[in-house]
Amino acid sequence: MARGANSLIAAVDLSGLESLFDDLGDAAEEAARPAAQAAAQVFYDTAKANVGRIKKLSGNLDKAIYQAFSPENSGQGVAEYHISWNAKTAPHGHLLEVGFWQRYQVVLTRKGWVTLARPQSAGKKKPRRRASQAEKDAYYLPRPGGPVYVPGKAFMRGALRAEPAAVLASADVLWQALERVK
Incomplete structure (x- = not known):
């Protein structure tokens, strides 16, 4: 501690400040x-807005997006939420x-997308x-012209x-909590 000519030494009661810090901590x-x-x-x-911009057929992806509190990764003064989709x-x-590689021909039926089988595969069991x-x-x-890459939309990463x-x-939210302490 400096004790020069320009120094001021004063005894200050900081007990109120310590209790304020305790209150702020709580x-x-x-x-x-x-x-x-x-x-x-x-x-x-x-994420929901990003999914809304993707051309949708059923809307299942929009319904599948969720957020969940993670008690395993949370503790005193720490909270973690997971945002994802229900697979x-x-x-x-x-x-x-x-994104994905589309290797085979597909058609859209009333029941959804169907991958076409070769004519010689008729009656055979589908591969696992x-x-x-x-x-x-x-x-x-196979697709005529070979496989094509369908790029991803990055709705979660976006x-x-x-x-x-x-x-x-x-x-x-933190500021509002601290304002209530004052």
């Missing part, structure tokens, strides 16, 4: 989950997110889901662009 811990939920809501809304409701979600590529190539009818808005929403 308020901040209590506001962690609402703040995390506010940020998660921004990402969720953005049982929309098993095609990963294909739309990252995890069958080798050679087995699938022998059964299904939601990450909302990070600045999510940070602001989270900060707003």
Whole structure:
């Protein structure tokens, strides 16, 4: 501590400030989950909006988007939310997110998309889901002109662009909690 000619030494009672910091700490811990939920809501809304811009047939992907609190990864003063899609409701979600190679001819029927089989495959059992590529190539009818890559739409990864808005929403909730302490 400096004790020069321009120094001022004063005894200050900081007990009130310490209790304010304790109150702020409690308020901040209590506001962690609402703040995390506010940020998660921004990402969720953005993901839903991104899905809305994709040409849809059934709307299952839009219905499958969810946000969920993760108690396993949360604790005192820390809260985590997961935003994703239910793969049982929309098993095609990963294909739309990252893209895929379309190797075989398909047709759209009243029941949905059907992959065409080679004429010589009539009456034969379909290959298993995890069958080798050679087995699938022998059964299904290839696309004329060869395989084509269908690019992904990145509806979930695109939601990450909302990070600045999510940070602001989270900060707003924290600020409101701290304002109540004063």
